[in-house]
Amino acid sequence: MARLKLGHWESVIADCQTCLALSPQNMKAHYYLAQAQLSIRDFDSALDNALAAHKLCAATNDKSLSAVTAMVLRCKKDRWADREKKRLRLEREVEERMLDLLRRDRDEMLMAEEDEIERKVIEEEANEKIATLSGVFEASRTQSQKKREVPDWAIDDISFDIMVDPVITKTGKSYERATIMEHLRRHPSDPLTREPLSAADLRPNLALRQACEEFLEQNGWAVDW
Template sequence: TSPRRRPPSPLHPHEAALYSSIALGPREPVAFCSGHGAVEPGLPSVPRRVDASDPHSTLPSHHRARNRPAVMSRAMLLKEDGNRHFQAGDFVGADSLYSKAILADPKNPALFTNRAMARLRLRLWDSAISDCNSCLALAPDNMKAAYYLSQAQLAIGDYDAALDSARSAHSLCAVTNDKSLAAVTAAVLRCKKERWEDRERKRKREGQELETELLELLGRRRDELLSAEADDVERNSIQDETACKMAVLQQTFERARAQSDERRQVPEWAIDDISFGVMIDPVITKTGKSYERASIMEHLRRHLTDPLTREPLMPGDLRPNLALRQACEEYLEDNGWAVDW
């Protein structure tokens, strides 16, 4: 028996190239095409006959039709190489390879999300946002682009935009029943929490500034009264009265701060009985029980039964609980701390 031929060794993507040429033989032209890669030493090359009357017919029609896929495959090779660099933690190298892939195939939305992912790891927030927007311009329903966009917007403190992007990603997940629904739900909650915390910081800062301003006004008013009063008894009275007003003012602000910092109990109607977190997208079962969409869908991937009654339950049996969703939305708007409850 003849020895088995060893398969060609894989070629590094950077060394890959497309070769096509024509050699004029003694009687008729011969076209050579090696595709992606190089010919293994020792392997025979196979010539193809072509029509010499047509200067553009260097390759058969089915080979010419594959010219565009050849460019696409080069982009995919670069993408796969970029994925390997990303998995190895070389995010700079991955970014460079994804950029080359985009130059080879600028209409492929997946290449932009891959580069956005690398740029998120590199903390290049503005560049990641640009890539996500480029992807969404090509594919408006790309869930990954909306998800990554939310992360980048959150990192630069654009909390309203981040929440909008996270909600878009969540809606796309819910429609397609994507397995990333739980992660995207967590992203929505994180955006809500960070937006609430940002508003709380601003509210506290404004409250402190208001308290300082009012105390200064009381102090100036006291000084004006004292400068116009010569009687010592009246002067002492003015000072005591002003000190009392300042103390009351400070106590009022302290009580307001204490109440706002107090962690209250989350109402039971807002809690998902599977994850025990606050719901943001509740759906209702046939029995009238509501669950967070991500939680119940994850449960149904394992068991097609109602968590409460154990009766058969299918994803198509679930319906959005819009009234409860609105109530949870309003509750989290005023109680962002409840996200970590």
């Protein structure tokens, strides 16, 4: 824990991996390992360990479940942000390459044409193409750079996916129908309180379902969250 606070990530990773080799079900080792891996931008591994920690937490009803759940969501968010950053960089490189080709084509045509009127036409048409292409990329960039974040109320706490058919339990907590039904097949109890719970106790959360549908309608990227 001290090394984690000091930011000695590689040492934390080595210690946690040694611990897990001896005790694969050590929840804290998975949790600390996820934090360290996230700090060195190993997003996939961090998410795997955060999910492992969450699974162990849920199985034992550990009081750290909320913190571990938050770590899972943070791993998913940071991984998406990293991928989005790379996508935007690649898009910029493609844009610059295409614009450069258009400019070269324009300059070559101008050099080959001696008639001033034709040169003017060539230059105007080429510049219009360049401006149009730049506008297309800018519009795409503006749209993609809008803040993308899945609200907590839309996320199922079992699968960590956005909900499409949420149901509500006796305690007022909502889950995705498929995931809570799978949970009840294995453990006929409330995931949070551990009190008895059956499929008959579940009710459709129509208001939340409508909200999730509207969110997905405007944010299709959230399907892959």
